[in-house]
Amino acid sequence: MRRFLPQTLPAWVLLVVITGLLVSQVTTFYLVQRDRAADNDVVELYRLNERAFSFVQLMHNASREERMQLAAGLSNKGNALTVSDEPAVASSIATDDALAELEDILVGRLSKFGVIDARVRRDAAERPAKKPGDPEGDTELGQVERNLSALATNFAASKRLTASIEFADGQWLNFTTPMTPVPPILSLDSTPLSAIVAGLVIIMSIWSLRRLTAPYRALERAVDRISADLRSPPLDETGSREYRSAARALNAMQARLRDYVEDREQLAAALAHDLRTPLTRMRLRLELLGPSKQRAALTHDLADIDQIARSVIDFATFEIAEEKSERIDLGSLASAIADSYETVSFERASASMRGMVCEARPIALRRCITNLVNNAVIYGKRVHLDLRRDESDIVLTIRDEGPGLPPEQFEHVFRPFVRMEGSRSRETGGSGLGLTIARNIARSMGGDVRLSNHPLGGLCAELRLPGVASSG
Structure with a gap:
């Protein structure tokens, strides 16, 4: 119901x-x-x-x-x-x-x-049978005579x-x-007029409702836009008093959220950057030590700390960095990234990927795809890429040959510093920020990243971005 x-x-x-x-x-x-x-x-x-x-x-x-x-x-x-x-x-x-x-x-x-x-x-009332030749049906009679005849018939049947x-x-x-x-x-003469008046009332009601609710639809779109990009333009604070109050509150909330996130990002980036100096001094001091198991272990630990610091810097600064969006051939970019890995290949011919153009920030998009491919290579060895168009979106599928993930872990692994070694074997560990950075970049461009298990085995990472018409 x-x-x-x-x-x-x-x-x-x-x-x-x-x-x-x-x-x-x-x-x-x-x-x-x-x-x-x-x-x-x-x-x-x-x-x-x-x-x-x-x-x-x-x-x-x-x-x-x-x-x-x-x-x-x-x-x-x-x-x-x-x-x-x-x-x-x-x-x-x-x-x-x-x-x-x-x-x-x-x-x-x-x-x-x-x-x-x-x-x-x-x-x-007893309606008499209508006889042939009654004046009421005679079209040659005048209007007054026809009306009198109809009235007489009504009186006879009343x-x-x-x-x-x-x-x-x-x-x-x-x-x-x-x-x-x-x-x-209501009669045959008055019904059309009543219907017209009712229709006009409904049309005016629809028009008035659309006018009244248009600002609130704009607020809804603004909230969706802010959830994807905190740096989206603020709302115009014009219109009715209620809308101006709501727009002013939303703009203030956006500004506070942006300042809060930027402060935390800059703090994380500064801390990670400051770690690089003592790490460098420690690495130089290790070089002065002779070969030993302790030196090898410390060198490995320093490499892990350095990798974590780099990941934190990437995670904290990808939103801060100012980069203009450009039209990018997603097929060419994905092919260039795949060429850097021996175990990564495309399932389709390159000719079928032409015209897959999206509008995004080039460096950020490259980082997003690289993180997804690198994650698949580490945990799934061989990786298969596929690029297709789904209505107005462009979908890049990255499938590995690993053991996959339990469905309840699909969203959990996108949280910062969450590693998957508990459910998937690996030779080396990551920082747990690769998938988080990839999804944040995709969502900032109006897209998303989702995980699923492939029917033939392995994990599928699906990168979906809004497509644009190819200039060619």
Whole structure:
């Protein structure tokens, strides 16, 4: 059920607006139709009361035969009028309170004319069969005549009120009054206009919501941009007061984060750089010592410390270094890096890699690919590269022939100083920063690095970067 519900704030607001519009319109139509029906019923009772008064006033002094003649002369197809010894309304009990009250009113008003009883009944509508040649369907008639004909047809098919009024001599006056039909709120003429108005309201609501939520969509994009690059341009602090406050807070947060990260990066780089001087002095002093196992062990330890210092400097300074982005042929760059390793090869011909162009910082991208390839060579011996295009992205796959990794370790190994020797054998150890630097570089360029196990064995590192159209 939840998947059918809106997933965004504008969609929810639009759903609320449309639902509210529909509910208010339906409620309004219902109330108007109900009030019109109630008012129309009161008018029809008034019409019957007046007709009864007119007929009784005309006939009360006439003889029985004269009444019958008058009734025959006044009766017509739409308004039947008869005088007889039996009432047309057989039941003396009214079907509702309104009719019962009307009967009392008639008796009280007409008693001075010798009326002793009155009965009123509601009759259901009976639509007469349409006869050929009816004026309503004649296109040669004028508009007024067609309207009158349609109204007569509606009256003929409408509900009726039948009244029976008893004179003092026992004779009954029976007549029928057709009730005025209540037209529907929506008709063929009004429906298009109502639909147009509702459509305009919905369109204006959509436009207004897009205008109102546009700044917040910009905030969302800015947060995504900041998560990939802390040095992205700050937001413009213009617009509504709420948006200006949110943009100002976001810009301040970005500035504080950038200062915090830069301070830590510069501190790490300075510490690693300062280690190089005592390491150099220690290396020179070791050269003065004679050959021994202790000297060999210390030399190996110094080499490890120097490697760690270099990795820390690389990790801390790759974001600080100012380098402009350029268009780079990823296939040529990957081939040049692969040529530096004897155990690295491409699975496809070089011709299929043409046109794989991305926009990135050249030195940083080379470091990213080198770290991934070097990691695969150390832990997986032979390495296979593959370059392909996935929609708008360029994907470089680096697959080794090692034992792979448990899936739960795929994200863990990207953390700084995490080594994989616990799950994969190796001859030499690294600093645990190679994959961290590679992913940080890829994400700063709008891409990413992900790991997976290959079905044939070995670990796959997938470098995905946004592609651009080749200038050639």
